[in-house]
Amino acid sequence: MLEVRDLHLQYGGIQAVKGISFDVRCGELVALIGANGAGKTSTLKALARMLPQATGRVTLNPPGEAAIDLMRLPAHELIAAGVALVPEGRGVFARQTVLENLKLGAFRVKDRRLVHERLENLLERLPRLKERATQLAGTLSGGEQQMLAIARALMSAPRLLLLDEPSMGLAPIMVDRIFELITNARDSGVSILLVEQNARLALKVSKRAYVLESGRITLSGDSAELLQDDRVRAAYLGEAVNASISS
Ligand SMILES: Nc1ncnc2c1ncn2[C@@H]1O[C@H](COP(=O)(O)OP(=O)(O)O)[C@@H](O)[C@H]1O
Ligand SMILES: [Mg+2]
Numbered sequence: 001m002l003e004v005r006d007l008h009l010q011y012g013g014i015q016a017v018k019g020i021s022f023d024v025r026c027g028e029l030v031a032l033i034g035a036n037g038a039g040k041t042s043t044l045k046a047l048a049r050m051l052p053q054a055t056g057r058v059t060l061n062p063p064g065e066a067a068i069d070l071m072r073l074p075a076h077e078l079i080a081a082g083v084a085l086v087p088e089g090r091g092v093f094a095r096q097t098v099l100e101n102l103k104l105g106a107f108r109v110k111d112r113r114l115v116h117e118r119l120e121n122l123l124e125r126l127p128r129l130k131e132r133a134t135q136l137a138g139t140l141s142g143g144e145q146q147m148l149a150i151a152r153a154l155m156s157a158p159r160l161l162l163l164d165e166p167s168m169g170l171a172p173i174m175v176d177r178i179f180e181l182i183t184n185a186r187d188s189g190v191s192i193l194l195v196e197q198n199a200r201l202a203l204k205v206s207k208r209a210y211v212l213e214s215g216r217i218t219l220s221g222d223s224a225e226l227l228q229d230d231r232v233r234a235a236y237l238g239e240a241v242n243a244s245i246s247s
């Protein structure tokens with residue numbers, strides 16, 4: 001679905017992404033993990049056409065359709081191409097209601113009945129948002145706002161969903177709910193690129209993963225295998241691996 005080749009990104013003199021390549025296959029949930037400052041957000045923003053200085057080849061390959069060169073696509077056509085980004089820090093419209101936020105997710109869809117159908121469908125699955133439909137988004141808890149941000153992205157019926165740190169700052173119970181929403185989206189056929197600092201969680205829900213370190217991919221493979229990898233365990237899972245404790 002998504003093919004990224006030799007992606008570079010620079011801010012002034014700082015090289016934040018140094019020629020990375022990776023894929024997300026159709027219906028796959030792929031994780032991009034890495035420490036703070038590794039270049040995860042920069043990568044997602046580059047894919048979402050928010051950083052015009054990015055270079056490389058980024059291709060969307062929807063099955064049965066012509067490939068789309070995302071690097072040449074104007075940012076405003078991204079949603080039409082089927083790509084939706086849920087940014088770090090959620091980005092819901094605080095002074096709009098939950099319902100208004102959700103409808104904005106489908107602003108491009110002309111068929112009102114279709115919008116209504118998607119809305120009903122999502123709210124049925126998300127009683128927390130349904131109960132708060134007429135509440136201003138800014139009054140929701142962090143977890144509810146994250147849920148809203150993802151639900152808003154799903155209103156555009158994306159083929160590829162880009163998620164930036166959906167677990168950040170949330171209580172474990174909310175993290176579970178958010179990840180249930182994410183895995184449900186995957187099960188319904190959405191291809192997902194999940195950026196997470198919470199490596200354990202990301203590796204548990206994803207099929208494959210890439211490890212980003214200082215703008216380079218240093219490890220990749222099946223998530224189940226990476227969970228057992230000594231380097232990953234030592235650096236990202238907070239586990240002491242063969243550590244000799246001298247005292
Ligand atoms: N707007 C910016 N201007 C300059 N440097 C930036 C900017 N955004 C990010 N960076 C730098 O790029 C690197 C990668 O940042 P980022 O992509 O946010 O990492 P991550 O999401 O993995 O924490 C960091 O060194 C960061 O300081
Ligand atoms: Mg980030």
